[in-house]
Amino acid sequence: MSWFRRIPLWPRSLAARTAFVLIIGLVVVQTLGLGIHTLDRNDLVRVAAVRVFTFRVMSIYRDLAETPLAERANRIGHLPVPKNFTVQLSPKIDPVFATLMPTPPPIRHSILINMDSFPLPPELRPQHMRFAVDPETRREFTGLEMPDGTWLVISSHLPGPGVIQGTEFLVAFVIMTVLAAALTIWAVRRLTAPVRTLAAAAEALGRDVNAPPLPEDGPSEIAAAASAFNTMAARIRRFVEDRTLLLTAIGHDLRTPITRMRLRAEFMEDDDQRAKMLSDLDEMEAMVSATIAFGRIASPNEPVSPIDLAELLRTVLDEAGDAAPEIVENLRYEGPDHWTVRVRPQAFKRALTNIVGNAIKYGDAASVRLAPPNRPGASLRIEIADNGPGIPPSEMERVMQPFQRLETSRNRETGGVGLGLPIARDIARAHGGDLTLANRSEGGARVTLTLPA
Ligand SMILES: Nc1ncnc2c1ncn2[C@@H]1O[C@H](COP(=O)(O)OP(=O)(O)OP(=O)(O)O)[C@@H](O)[C@H]1O
Numbered sequence: 001m002s003w004f005r006r007i008p009l010w011p012r013s014l015a016a017r018t019a020f021v022l023i024i025g026l027v028v029v030q031t032l033g034l035g036i037h038t039l040d041r042n043d044l045v046r047v048a049a050v051r052v053f054t055f056r057v058m059s060i061y062r063d064l065a066e067t068p069l070a071e072r073a074n075r076i077g078h079l080p081v082p083k084n085f086t087v088q089l090s091p092k093i094d095p096v097f098a099t100l101m102p103t104p105p106p107i108r109h110s111i112l113i114n115m116d117s118f119p120l121p122p123e124l125r126p127q128h129m130r131f132a133v134d135p136e137t138r139r140e141f142t143g144l145e146m147p148d149g150t151w152l153v154i155s156s157h158l159p160g161p162g163v164i165q166g167t168e169f170l171v172a173f174v175i176m177t178v179l180a181a182a183l184t185i186w187a188v189r190r191l192t193a194p195v196r197t198l199a200a201a202a203e204a205l206g207r208d209v210n211a212p213p214l215p216e217d218g219p220s221e222i223a224a225a226a227s228a229f230n231t232m233a234a235r236i237r238r239f240v241e242d243r244t245l246l247l248t249a250i251g252h253d254l255r256t257p258i259t260r261m262r263l264r265a266e267f268m269e270d271d272d273q274r275a276k277m278l279s280d281l282d283e284m285e286a287m288v289s290a291t292i293a294f295g296r297i298a299s300p301n302e303p304v305s306p307i308d309l310a311e312l313l314r315t316v317l318d319e320a321g322d323a324a325p326e327i328v329e330n331l332r333y334e335g336p337d338h339w340t341v342r343v344r345p346q347a348f349k350r351a352l353t354n355i356v357g358n359a360i361k362y363g364d365a366a367s368v369r370l371a372p373p374n375r376p377g378a379s380l381r382i383e384i385a386d387n388g389p390g391i392p393p394s395e396m397e398r399v400m401q402p403f404q405r406l407e408t409s410r411n412r413e414t415g416g417v418g419l420g421l422p423i424a425r426d427i428a429r430a431h432g433g434d435l436t437l438a439n440r441s442e443g444g445a446r447v448t449l450t451l452p453a
């Protein structure tokens with residue numbers, strides 16, 4: 001297949017490629033057909049021209065042969081001779097037949113056959129005949145010996161081979177090609193439309209597992225592909241639901257034993273041990289709550305709706321500022337005043353809150369920048385930067401995993417469970433986007449959330 005790509009103008013899309021190949025094939029077939037037709041037609045024209053020529057020659061011959069010898073010279077001047085014809089009488093054979101080329105056999109045969117069918121009394125038949133052609137002027141010379149021994153020489157033009165007759169062929173060719181090409185393009189576009197639908201459906205499923213199923217109609221192959229796609233989407237949906245259910249169930253079931261353990265811990269004698277036990281139980285409870293929240297957030301049941309993303313970002317910053325008034329001057333928003341996106345509002349807010357929360361917790365600042373797509377089809381970017389220590393590049397993939405934290409003295413006291421980033425990335429990916437980590441050259445981390453246009 002690779003040599004195809006070296007064809008100049010080789011198109012990229014399936015529809016354009018198919019149309020391209022079909023139209024090229026069509027033009028070749030049309031040209032061949034037209035060529036064969038033209039050759040055929042030229043043959044016919046030549047046969048007809050020879051026939052007309054021969055009949056004219058024979059009528060002149062008959063006219064003169066029936067005229068008495070003495071009046072012939074005079075009669076030549078009054079013959080109804082078509083223009084282009086020359087008629088000569090000479091007592092002996094004309095020297096042109098010695099100097100010119102002999103007439104090609106097919107034309108000579110054709111002349112002879114036509115002569116045979118010309119009505120002529122037997123006693124008037126020519127004694128001898130000569131044929132020659134002048135290749136330069138394409139004049140055909142016919143010499144006929146009269147019954148009395150004088151030679152009659154008649155010459156005229158014969159049409160040459162390979163003449164394309166008129167422009168109607170060309171017009172017909174262009175009209176037929178254009179019509180067939182239009183039909184091809186229309187049919188190919190119609191046939192490849194389901195492929196585009198399938199691509200759009202896969203894209204929609206990436207953003208939202210609850211995207212509506214594909215219609216299972218149309219040609220049988222397309223219906224089968226749509227049905228397979230719908231089955232796959234249903235399996236993915238069930239898988240996501242099962243995972244969510246499992247997480248929630250484990251979280252829920254762990255709560256009761258934790259409560260029981262807390263009650264028992266109260267009866268412990270050793271104050272120091274009891275305090276440690278209760279703090280461990282607090283941590284477990286926090287993890288269980290976070291797990292249940294993770295399950296709930298990751299569940300795709302929230303409907304997608306349009307929201308003002310700029311407004312949402314400002315709200316998240318305001319709420320974070322209320323919780324951390326000492327660094328409120330380090331919270332900044334930069335970007336358009338309004339920008340509408342279609343997302344699951346609650347989940348999306350959760351993702352942004354997690355990232356902004358991290359920036360404040362580990363970096364004492366949050367400057368949020370909203371960069372709308374810079375060209376059609378590009379992604380929207382939300383960048384959240386801080387002034388903290390950043391994240392070592394070797395740890396970037398690890399901190400995206402559930403329950404993974406950087407073991408630095410700072411975040412011990414901050415007491416998270418390590419679900420903030422995985423949840424945020426899950427939500428970004430459920431919207432067809434992604435979450436990436438980077439460090440700023442000036443110091444501090446920068447988290448980038450992208451969202452497809
Ligand atoms: N902006 C940041 N600067 C430096 N380190 C960060 C930043 N954001 C996250 N980290 C590191 O990545 C780890 C994981 O972050 P994540 O948000 O997933 O969990 P967490 O903040 O520890 O707990 P929580 O579940 O409460 O959010 C953090 O413990 C922290 O060490």
Ligand SMILES: [Mg+2]
Binds near residue numbers: 358
């Ligand atoms: Mg966090």
